[in-house]
Amino acid sequence: MSEFDKVKDMRQKKYFSMNKDRKDGNRRLPIILAKPERDTDRDKERLGDKNMAKSSERLQSQPTIILRTREGENRAVSPSQRPATVLRKESETQQPPLYHLAAKHAGGDNVNPLALPTEMKSSVKLVDEAFQFCDGALEFLLDQNDFMVVGCLGLQGVGKSTFMSLLAGNHPDEPSKNFYFRPQSLEHHELGGHCTTGVDLLVTSNRVILLDTQPMLSASVMDRLVQQENKKFGGTEFASTENAMEIQSLQLAAFLLSVCHVVIMVQDWFFDPNFLRFLQSAEMLKPSTPTTSQDEEIIEYFPNVLFLQNHATTTDFSPSQVKLMQSVYNRTFLRSRLQIQSGMGIATGNIINSLTPATCGEAMNLFLLPEIGEIEEDGHYRGHPGFTELLSKLRNQIHGVARHPITHTILSEKNWFHYASKVWDGVKKSSFFLEYSRLLP
Amino acid sequence: MRTKKFKLPHIPSGKDLVGVLEQKVIVVSFFGKSPYSSLGCKAGLIDGFPGRRVFHTSLIDDPDVDQELLCDIEGYHDPKQRVIYLHLRGVFDVHTLIKSYDLFSKELEEKGYLSVWADMKYRYARALMFLFSVSHILLISHPTHNFDISYVHLFRALDVMRQKALGGFSELLRTIPGLPKEWIITCRPCSPRVLFLFESCPAIYREGKIDVARTGSGSGGKYPSIKKLEHALEDQIYHILRKSRVITNISSNSLFAIPANQEFVFVQTKVDPSNDGIAHMVNSLVDFCKDPNGDCNRSNEEIVNTFSKIHLEVNGHNFRSFLQQHIDQAFTKGFDDNVGRHTSAGYFEIPTAGVWFEVSNKAYSFFLSSDQSLDKDLNKNKLQQQQLLLSSLHSLLDTDVRFSEGRCGKVLPLATATYQENLPPQYTRDYHESKLAHALSVFAVHARGPLFDQYTTQLEKDCDKYWKNGHQMCEVLSLTGNPCTNPLHRGGGEGAGGGELQGEANKTLDDPDPPESLDRTQLPLKEHSSGVRYVSACNCGRKQGPREDPFTMRAANYDFYQVLGEDCGCNHLESIHFPVFQPSTQDYRAAQLFSNKSAAGFLWKDGGTRGMEGRELNVSTPQGNTQGFSLVNRELCTSQTEGTHDDTLEITEDEPEPRCEAGFVSGQSMGSDIIQEETVSRLSPNPPRGDHSLPDTSHEIIIQVSDADSDSSKDKSLVRQPSTTEYLPGMLHANSPAGLLPQFPSWSLVCLGPSSLYSHNLGLQDQQQAGLLGGSAYLLPWDVTVRLEHHRDRGSGWPTVGDQYGSKGKMQATNQHSGTVLRGRKGKGGNKDLSEFVVKIFVGVEYECPRGHRFMCSAPDKVLKTTGSGLVKDNGNKVTSNDMSLYFPCPCRNAKPLVAQLMRIHVVTPKAPIHVTLNPRVQPAPSPCPVFVTGCEQPLKLSQSAYWVLRLPYVYAGEHGPYVAPKQPVPLNYGRLLAGVYGITEVQVSEEK
Structure with missing residues (x-):
C-alpha cells in the first residue's frame, strides 16, 4: 500500500513540479524532449534521480518496478524459509483478507485508473526455483477482466521459452538476448542444461498473461536436484529424487492446467508417449478447483490445450501426416476432459490451403511450426508459408480462442493472480501427489 | 559370407552357418524411442557396418509387429565383426505405437490412454527383460538430445523384476547343456553395459547445409563442443542413475552398468535426410532439374544411396568408432564396471553363437512367450510363478x-x-x-x-x-397426491380404487429388473399410509373429524363419511340415494374399460362431450314431447357459447325420435369399446340401427345397448337398467359407459331438517356446522321469480333456472334481477295467462380446506364476508349463475394458502309449490377431464321448506385415475362446478311422475 501511496505522491508532485519547472526555467525541458536518450539514460535514472524520472510517466514508473520486484521477491522468499506447516496454514488464512485489501486499495487509491500499465521488458518470476510463489508480478496486473492466460509445457529443449517470447511479440530475427523469456544459450546447449526455472510470467500490452515453465521431466533439472542434494525436495517428502522430479513436474503441469485459458504443449518430435501420459496424469492429479461453493455442483475447469509441434519438417506439413497426428491425439485424449478442439489448429482450413478438415479430418488444436530461420533455397519445396506467417496466424488463433471462465466468478487480472497463488498452494498441499509418488516404481 | 536378418525367436538352420555358430559373439541390442518419421528404426547408425543396410532396407517400409507382444526383435549376425545386433521394435517406436492404436481402439475408448499406455509399456518392458538378460551391450536411442528420465522408473521396475525372475530363469537355463555355472546363477552372460545414443543435437552442432554456412566461422571448435555436450550428458546420466540406484558400485548387483572411464554417450550431429522424406526427395529433384550437370560429380552410387548413406566416415566423431571401442573391450578384457575397492571383476562370458541362440530362445519363451502350451519345459507351478512375475511387473508400471x-x-x-x-x-x-x-x-x-x-x-x-434392501418406500400416491410412507409392501389398494397410481405401475414397468418383481411377492401385505391427516366434516357438515389420507376411492368418498356419519347421526337423516351397483351374483367384477387406453382417452374428448349433450337432452326431456319447447327456449335465449355442433344437435332433435335416440345410444356406447366407429355412426345423418357390431370384449354392454336400441322409444327405464354383474370402476361421469354403476356413491344429499334450522339473521351456528370461518357462516339469499305457464297441457315446461348453458343462466338471472325486463317481456307476449311469484331460496357454496376450515363463497372469486354489523350484502345470483371454482385458496393463512375444495352445497328450499332441483356437474380439471355427475337421470328434487346439504365427492377419479387436487393455488377455472346446478320444477310434475 505504501508503494501505491508513493506513486500517488509522486504523481501529485509531478504535476506541481511540472508547473514549477515551467516557471523556474527551461533547464529540464530539453530532458523531457530527449526521448531517444531514454534508454541510455535509464541507468542514471535508476540511481534515484526522481526529478529526472518525473519528466515522463513511463520513466517515472521504471525505477519503482525494479524496486518493487525486488521487494516482492524478498517478501516471497522470507516465508519460504522452510516454515512449519502450521505457519503455512496461518499464511493461508491470511491470504483472503490480503486479497480484499488489495482489491479495495486498487479501486480506491488508483488516482488515474486509465493510466497505461507499465510495459514489461522481460518476464518476472511467478514461481521461483525453490517452488515458492512470488508476488512480484502483481504490480503489472490490472483490475480489469479482459485478459487471457496462456501457459506452456514441454520437455527440455523443445523451444518453450523461444516460442513464448515470439508469442509475446519478439521477432524471430531478433537476437535472443532481447527475448522476453530467455531461451537457452550456447552454454546451456553445451552443458545439456535448462534455462527457465519455476514459472516465468509476462503480461503483453494486449493483456495476455504468458506463463513459461521450467522443462518437464528434465534430466538437467533432476541433475541439479541431485547435485544440490536439496533437502527441500529430496528424500523426505518423496521417496527419491526421480520421484521428486516427476512429482514436481506434475505439480507444475497441474498448476498450469488450473490457471490458464490455453495451455500449449510443445514437442519437438512426434511424439513422446510418455509426455502425453504425463499430461494426462497431471490432469488426473489436478486438485479440484478450491473456490467451488458447497452447494453448487462442482464444475471442474479444464483449459484449452494446444499441441504445438515445434521444428516440424516439410513432411509433417503433408495432409496425410497432419491427419495421422490429429487422429493419434484425438484417440489418445478420448477419455480426457482437456479441451483439444477449440478452433485453434493448423488444419482449420485457413492456415494452409492443403490442410483442411476435408483432407485431415476434423480440426483439433494441433499446430506445426517449422525450424526458425530455415535457410530458404531458391525453388525448394517447404510445404508451409514460412515461420513468420505461421507464427502470426497461430498468435491470432490463440488470442481469438474462446476463453472459458476459470472460476465461476469473473476474475480480474489481480484476482486471477490471487487465485493462482491459492491454486499453487492447493497443488503443493494436495495429498494426491504424495499418494501418486508412493506408487511410482 | 553374407548372413540374413532374422527374427527372434530364431533357430539357426545350420548348413551354411556351421562355422558361424562356433564363433564367439558379442551381442549388441538397440532399443528406445523413435519418432514416427524413422518408422521405428533405431539402428540406422549401425546399418552400414556390414557394408549394406540390414535393418532399414526400404524407404516405404511399413513394418508390423507381433499383435500380442506389440514387439518385434530383429537380429543380424555380423560374422566379420563377430557381433550379433538385436533391434527391438515396440511401442516406444511411435510408428509401432500408432499401429497398435488400432488394436487398442476399444480400450482407448473405454479405459482411456493412461491404462492403455501402461499395458503397452508392460509389454515393452517384457521385451526389455529379455534384452537385458541376453545382451552384452545395450544402446538406448533417444530421438532428442536430452536424457529421458522416464527410463529411470522403467529401469527400477526392471531391476526389481530381474531379481524376482532369477530363480525361475536360472532353472530354465539349467536345461541347456554345457552352459557355464556362473551364467546359470547370474542368469546373464555379463552385467551389460548401457550406452546412450542421441539421434539429434541442438541446431548449432548440426552438420549439413547449415554447417556449410557455419564452417567459415570456425569449424575447429565443432567437435570439442559436441564432446562437451556429450560429456555433460554423461555426467547428468551418471548422477541421475547413481542417485536413483539404478547403477551401483557392484555392477553384478544392478540391472546394468555404465563404463566409468569410457564414453557412453553419443550425440548424432548429422541429419538423416530420410527424416524429412518429402522435402528431401522433392528438393533433390528440384536441384537436379535446376542443374542436371551439377550432379555429375556425384557418383551414381551416391545418388542411389541418398537414403542409405552409410556411415563410414573416418573423422573424429562417428558412431562406429564409439561403439567399436566397447566391442573391442568386450573381446579383450570384458567389462569390469565396478567402482571402488571391489576388486573381483564381474562375470563375463562371450558365448558362441550357437549357445547364445539356444539361450536366447529359452529366454524369449520365458519372458515373452505368451503361449504357454508351446513351452514344455515349464510345469504348472512354474507357469503360475511366471504369471505372478509378469503381473507384478504390470502393476509396477501401472x-x-x-x-x-x-x-x-x-x-x-x-x-x-x-x-x-x-x-x-x-x-x-x-x-x-x-x-x-x-x-x-x-x-x-x-x-x-x-x-x-x-x-x-x-x-x-x-x-x-x-x-x-428394505429402505425403499412404497411411494404409492394417495388420492390427494401424497406418497405412501410405508416400506415397500403389497396390497393396500382396492382394485377399483385407482389408488394404485400410475407412478407405481409405471415404475414397475420401467424397471425391467426381474429380482425386484420377484421380491414383490414376498413383501408384507399392508395398507398404504402417507402419514398425512386431514380434517373433514361429515356429510351434513355438523361434525368434523380427522381423516387418514385416502388411498382408495371408497375410503375417500364413502367410507370416511359413513364412519363419521354414524358418529354424527347424519346417516339416519332423510337423504336421497344415488344410484349404485347392485350385485345380482356373487362373482361380480369391475367392468373392463378401454383396452386401448391412449386412443380412448384422446377420442373421448370430442366424442365425449357430444355424447354428453345427447344424454343431457334426454334427461331433461324425459317425456319426449317437450322437445319442441326446449328448442324454442333455446332459440329465445340465442345462446352464443354453444358450439356449432350443438346447433346441429338441436336440429336433429327436431327430427323424429330415433335420431335423438341415436345420439343417446352413441353417447352410451362411447364408453364401450368402439369409439371410432360409434362416433362415425352418430355423426352420419341416418345412423343404421342394427349396425352396432361391437367387439366381443364386453357382451353385457352390447346387450344393454341393443336393448336400448330396440325399445328405447317405449320404455326409457330399460335403457337405464344398470348391469348387475359388473360395476363401474372409478366414478360416474358424463362419458361413463351407460349401464354401469359405481359400487358406492361418491355424493351424498341429506336433509338436515326443516328450513327453520337456518336463520339468516344468526347465520350458521357452530353447533350446526362445525369449523365455518367467522363472517362466512351464512347462506346467500336467492330470489327467483317463478312464472307458471298454464296453457301447456302437460307442460312440465318450467324453464330450468340456470340451465347448463352459462349464457342462459345469466339471461335468467337478469330477468330475475330487473322486474322491468320481465314485465316488458310479459307485455310483449302478453297473450299467455301467466301467474308470477317470487321465491326465496338460500344457497351456500361451501369450501373445505385440508385443515378443516370451511367457508362460503359469494361469487366465483370471492369469499363470503359479512359486513361489520354482521349483515350479508350479497345474494345468491352469482353463485347460482356462474361456474364455481372447485378449488379456492383458503383464507386461513395468507402466505402459501392451502387449497380448499368445494365440498358442500347448502340449499334451504322455500315453502312454495315448486321443487328446487340440483344437477351438480363437476369438471375437476381442465379438459380433457370428463364432467362428473351424480348418476341420477333427472336433476335431484329437493323437498319444500327444508335444509338440504349436497356433499360433493372428496376425490374425483375417472378410469385413468384420480384428478388429484392441486397443492398450490391454481387459476380459478382449473376445476369447476359447472353452472346450471340449480333448477326449479313445478310440484305437480314431480308428483305426477
Whole structure:
C-alpha cells in the first residue's frame, strides 16, 4: 500500500513540479524532449534521480518496478524459509483478507485508473526455483477482466521459452538476448542444461498473461536436484529424487492446467508417449478447483490445450501426416476432459490451403511450426508459408480462442493472480501427489 | 559370407552357418524411442557396418509387429565383426505405437490412454527383460538430445523384476547343456553395459547445409563442443542413475552398468535426410532439374544411396568408432564396471553363437512367450510363478491406474457414507436419487483417474442396493397426491380404487429388473399410509373429524363419511340415494374399460362431450314431447357459447325420435369399446340401427345397448337398467359407459331438517356446522321469480333456472334481477295467462380446506364476508349463475394458502309449490377431464321448506385415475362446478311422475 501511496505522491508532485519547472526555467525541458536518450539514460535514472524520472510517466514508473520486484521477491522468499506447516496454514488464512485489501486499495487509491500499465521488458518470476510463489508480478496486473492466460509445457529443449517470447511479440530475427523469456544459450546447449526455472510470467500490452515453465521431466533439472542434494525436495517428502522430479513436474503441469485459458504443449518430435501420459496424469492429479461453493455442483475447469509441434519438417506439413497426428491425439485424449478442439489448429482450413478438415479430418488444436530461420533455397519445396506467417496466424488463433471462465466468478487480472497463488498452494498441499509418488516404481 | 536378418525367436538352420555358430559373439541390442518419421528404426547408425543396410532396407517400409507382444526383435549376425545386433521394435517406436492404436481402439475408448499406455509399456518392458538378460551391450536411442528420465522408473521396475525372475530363469537355463555355472546363477552372460545414443543435437552442432554456412566461422571448435555436450550428458546420466540406484558400485548387483572411464554417450550431429522424406526427395529433384550437370560429380552410387548413406566416415566423431571401442573391450578384457575397492571383476562370458541362440530362445519363451502350451519345459507351478512375475511387473508400471484405484477405493466408502448419512428408515425414489447425486458429487471431487467410471457404477449399484434392501418406500400416491410412507409392501389398494397410481405401475414397468418383481411377492401385505391427516366434516357438515389420507376411492368418498356419519347421526337423516351397483351374483367384477387406453382417452374428448349433450337432452326431456319447447327456449335465449355442433344437435332433435335416440345410444356406447366407429355412426345423418357390431370384449354392454336400441322409444327405464354383474370402476361421469354403476356413491344429499334450522339473521351456528370461518357462516339469499305457464297441457315446461348453458343462466338471472325486463317481456307476449311469484331460496357454496376450515363463497372469486354489523350484502345470483371454482385458496393463512375444495352445497328450499332441483356437474380439471355427475337421470328434487346439504365427492377419479387436487393455488377455472346446478320444477310434475 505504501508503494501505491508513493506513486500517488509522486504523481501529485509531478504535476506541481511540472508547473514549477515551467516557471523556474527551461533547464529540464530539453530532458523531457530527449526521448531517444531514454534508454541510455535509464541507468542514471535508476540511481534515484526522481526529478529526472518525473519528466515522463513511463520513466517515472521504471525505477519503482525494479524496486518493487525486488521487494516482492524478498517478501516471497522470507516465508519460504522452510516454515512449519502450521505457519503455512496461518499464511493461508491470511491470504483472503490480503486479497480484499488489495482489491479495495486498487479501486480506491488508483488516482488515474486509465493510466497505461507499465510495459514489461522481460518476464518476472511467478514461481521461483525453490517452488515458492512470488508476488512480484502483481504490480503489472490490472483490475480489469479482459485478459487471457496462456501457459506452456514441454520437455527440455523443445523451444518453450523461444516460442513464448515470439508469442509475446519478439521477432524471430531478433537476437535472443532481447527475448522476453530467455531461451537457452550456447552454454546451456553445451552443458545439456535448462534455462527457465519455476514459472516465468509476462503480461503483453494486449493483456495476455504468458506463463513459461521450467522443462518437464528434465534430466538437467533432476541433475541439479541431485547435485544440490536439496533437502527441500529430496528424500523426505518423496521417496527419491526421480520421484521428486516427476512429482514436481506434475505439480507444475497441474498448476498450469488450473490457471490458464490455453495451455500449449510443445514437442519437438512426434511424439513422446510418455509426455502425453504425463499430461494426462497431471490432469488426473489436478486438485479440484478450491473456490467451488458447497452447494453448487462442482464444475471442474479444464483449459484449452494446444499441441504445438515445434521444428516440424516439410513432411509433417503433408495432409496425410497432419491427419495421422490429429487422429493419434484425438484417440489418445478420448477419455480426457482437456479441451483439444477449440478452433485453434493448423488444419482449420485457413492456415494452409492443403490442410483442411476435408483432407485431415476434423480440426483439433494441433499446430506445426517449422525450424526458425530455415535457410530458404531458391525453388525448394517447404510445404508451409514460412515461420513468420505461421507464427502470426497461430498468435491470432490463440488470442481469438474462446476463453472459458476459470472460476465461476469473473476474475480480474489481480484476482486471477490471487487465485493462482491459492491454486499453487492447493497443488503443493494436495495429498494426491504424495499418494501418486508412493506408487511410482 | 553374407548372413540374413532374422527374427527372434530364431533357430539357426545350420548348413551354411556351421562355422558361424562356433564363433564367439558379442551381442549388441538397440532399443528406445523413435519418432514416427524413422518408422521405428533405431539402428540406422549401425546399418552400414556390414557394408549394406540390414535393418532399414526400404524407404516405404511399413513394418508390423507381433499383435500380442506389440514387439518385434530383429537380429543380424555380423560374422566379420563377430557381433550379433538385436533391434527391438515396440511401442516406444511411435510408428509401432500408432499401429497398435488400432488394436487398442476399444480400450482407448473405454479405459482411456493412461491404462492403455501402461499395458503397452508392460509389454515393452517384457521385451526389455529379455534384452537385458541376453545382451552384452545395450544402446538406448533417444530421438532428442536430452536424457529421458522416464527410463529411470522403467529401469527400477526392471531391476526389481530381474531379481524376482532369477530363480525361475536360472532353472530354465539349467536345461541347456554345457552352459557355464556362473551364467546359470547370474542368469546373464555379463552385467551389460548401457550406452546412450542421441539421434539429434541442438541446431548449432548440426552438420549439413547449415554447417556449410557455419564452417567459415570456425569449424575447429565443432567437435570439442559436441564432446562437451556429450560429456555433460554423461555426467547428468551418471548422477541421475547413481542417485536413483539404478547403477551401483557392484555392477553384478544392478540391472546394468555404465563404463566409468569410457564414453557412453553419443550425440548424432548429422541429419538423416530420410527424416524429412518429402522435402528431401522433392528438393533433390528440384536441384537436379535446376542443374542436371551439377550432379555429375556425384557418383551414381551416391545418388542411389541418398537414403542409405552409410556411415563410414573416418573423422573424429562417428558412431562406429564409439561403439567399436566397447566391442573391442568386450573381446579383450570384458567389462569390469565396478567402482571402488571391489576388486573381483564381474562375470563375463562371450558365448558362441550357437549357445547364445539356444539361450536366447529359452529366454524369449520365458519372458515373452505368451503361449504357454508351446513351452514344455515349464510345469504348472512354474507357469503360475511366471504369471505372478509378469503381473507384478504390470502393476509396477501401472502407476496411474493403481493411483486411480487407490484413490477411488478410498473415496468410495466415503461417498457411500455420504449417501447413508441421515437417511430416514424409508425414503422415496426422488430422495434416493438426490442423495445418490450428492454422493456422486462427493465422489467426483476426490476420486480420480481411469477407474473413475468403474467406481461410479459401483457406487450407484451400492446405493441402489442399499435403498432396495428394505429402505425403499412404497411411494404409492394417495388420492390427494401424497406418497405412501410405508416400506415397500403389497396390497393396500382396492382394485377399483385407482389408488394404485400410475407412478407405481409405471415404475414397475420401467424397471425391467426381474429380482425386484420377484421380491414383490414376498413383501408384507399392508395398507398404504402417507402419514398425512386431514380434517373433514361429515356429510351434513355438523361434525368434523380427522381423516387418514385416502388411498382408495371408497375410503375417500364413502367410507370416511359413513364412519363419521354414524358418529354424527347424519346417516339416519332423510337423504336421497344415488344410484349404485347392485350385485345380482356373487362373482361380480369391475367392468373392463378401454383396452386401448391412449386412443380412448384422446377420442373421448370430442366424442365425449357430444355424447354428453345427447344424454343431457334426454334427461331433461324425459317425456319426449317437450322437445319442441326446449328448442324454442333455446332459440329465445340465442345462446352464443354453444358450439356449432350443438346447433346441429338441436336440429336433429327436431327430427323424429330415433335420431335423438341415436345420439343417446352413441353417447352410451362411447364408453364401450368402439369409439371410432360409434362416433362415425352418430355423426352420419341416418345412423343404421342394427349396425352396432361391437367387439366381443364386453357382451353385457352390447346387450344393454341393443336393448336400448330396440325399445328405447317405449320404455326409457330399460335403457337405464344398470348391469348387475359388473360395476363401474372409478366414478360416474358424463362419458361413463351407460349401464354401469359405481359400487358406492361418491355424493351424498341429506336433509338436515326443516328450513327453520337456518336463520339468516344468526347465520350458521357452530353447533350446526362445525369449523365455518367467522363472517362466512351464512347462506346467500336467492330470489327467483317463478312464472307458471298454464296453457301447456302437460307442460312440465318450467324453464330450468340456470340451465347448463352459462349464457342462459345469466339471461335468467337478469330477468330475475330487473322486474322491468320481465314485465316488458310479459307485455310483449302478453297473450299467455301467466301467474308470477317470487321465491326465496338460500344457497351456500361451501369450501373445505385440508385443515378443516370451511367457508362460503359469494361469487366465483370471492369469499363470503359479512359486513361489520354482521349483515350479508350479497345474494345468491352469482353463485347460482356462474361456474364455481372447485378449488379456492383458503383464507386461513395468507402466505402459501392451502387449497380448499368445494365440498358442500347448502340449499334451504322455500315453502312454495315448486321443487328446487340440483344437477351438480363437476369438471375437476381442465379438459380433457370428463364432467362428473351424480348418476341420477333427472336433476335431484329437493323437498319444500327444508335444509338440504349436497356433499360433493372428496376425490374425483375417472378410469385413468384420480384428478388429484392441486397443492398450490391454481387459476380459478382449473376445476369447476359447472353452472346450471340449480333448477326449479313445478310440484305437480314431480308428483305426477
